[in-house]
Amino acid sequence: MFFTVSNPFEEINAMRREMEDIFKRSQRVFTHQGRNFPLINIYNQPEEIRVVAEVPGVAKEDLQISFSHGELKISGQRQSPNLPEKSLQIRAERQTGSFEKNLRIPFEVNADKLHAELHNGILQIGLPKAESARARQIVINA
Amino acid sequence: MSNCNVLQLNEKEPVLQATAEELVSPQNAYRPDVDIYYLPEEYLFQVDLPGIKEEDIQLEIDEKNTLILKARNTQEFSGEAVFKQTSMGNYYRAFSLNDEVDRQAVKAQYQNGVLEIHLPKRQEVQPKRVEIKIN
Numbered sequence: 001m002f003f004t005v006s007n008p009f010e011e012i013n014a015m016r017r018e019m020e021d022i023f024k025r026s027q028r029v030f031t032h033q034g035r036n037f038p039l040i041n042i043y044n045q046p047e048e049i050r051v052v053a054e055v056p057g058v059a060k061e062d063l064q065i066s067f068s069h070g071e072l073k074i075s076g077q078r079q080s081p082n083l084p085e086k087s088l089q090i091r092a093e094r095q096t097g098s099f100e101k102n103l104r105i106p107f108e109v110n111a112d113k114l115h116a117e118l119h120n121g122i123l124q125i126g127l128p129k130a131e132s133a134r135a136r137q138i139v140i141n142a
Numbered sequence: 143m144s145n146c147n148v149l150q151l152n153e154k155e156p157v158l159q160a161t162a163e164e165l166v167s168p169q170n171a172y173r174p175d176v177d178i179y180y181l182p183e184e185y186l187f188q189v190d191l192p193g194i195k196e197e198d199i200q201l202e203i204d205e206k207n208t209l210i211l212k213a214r215n216t217q218e219f220s221g222e223a224v225f226k227q228t229s230m231g232n233y234y235r236a237f238s239l240n241d242e243v244d245r246q247a248v249k250a251q252y253q254n255g256v257l258e259i260h261l262p263k264r265q266e267v268q269p270k271r272v273e274i275k276i277n
Contacts, residue, residue: 039228043221052219054228056192056255081188083179091178094190121192121255122217
């Protein structure tokens with residue numbers, strides 16, 4: 001008789017890889033903390049820190065942004081649509097209701113010059129770096 | 143919501159997520175969140191597509207009566223990403239529609255990062271009040 005030695009974990013490994021794949025694809029919505037809204041990217045630019053949040057379907061009036069003690073707070077609420085009385089929701093994946101995100105900014109920010117824009121469901125907040133936090137060229141003296 | 147409404151829905155299986163969605167969907171495509179509402183005259187889809195240009199959204203109903211949504215995310219930001227929860231990529235979603243939908247009258251609009259798709263029901267299936275005479 002001929003035996004092939006196979007790794008009994010081969011299939012489990014394959015399954016695990018597949019699961020990871022699926023997880024990666026849904027990662028936009030789920031993080032390890034569960035459901036997450038809004039999703040945020042932060043970019044470090046020479047002059048400022050740019051916070052980009054995805055807030056589709058949130059009206060400008062329903063968004064509040066505040067900055068105090070080095071903490072940026074984005075909060076607001078997403079309204080569910082006004083529909084006629086005899087309507088029924090048959091699929092609910094989008095989150096409605098209020099949300100809040102706090103971001104700690106680990107350096108000094110020129111708080112007077114904060115600015116924010118909302119376009120196509122993307123909220124961009126620019127936090128200009130204070131003079132002391134910017135990268136500086138150092139001249140080498142001969 | 144009344145039970146009676148729910149019953150009616152189960153019988154008709156109004157809109158199903160296409161089983162092919164997983165198989166057909168291109169690699170690295172994200173699945174945007176979708177809400178579906180069942181209204182007296184139409185089905186209403188709301189899809190989260192933040193930051194996408196209108197011309198990058200592609201919407202079609204194919205010959206198998208499947209509603210296919212494809213979108214491309216092309217926005218870019220300068221600077222080094224120090225914290226990242228989203229990335230660029232394609233979006234894909236597919237739903238099988240039933241025969242109730244009037245395919246010619248489907249309309250969609252993109253506003254505030256949300257795509258709204260209106261799928262009206264055909265005239266003859268819309269609920270109407272009928273008086274029944276008793277002989």
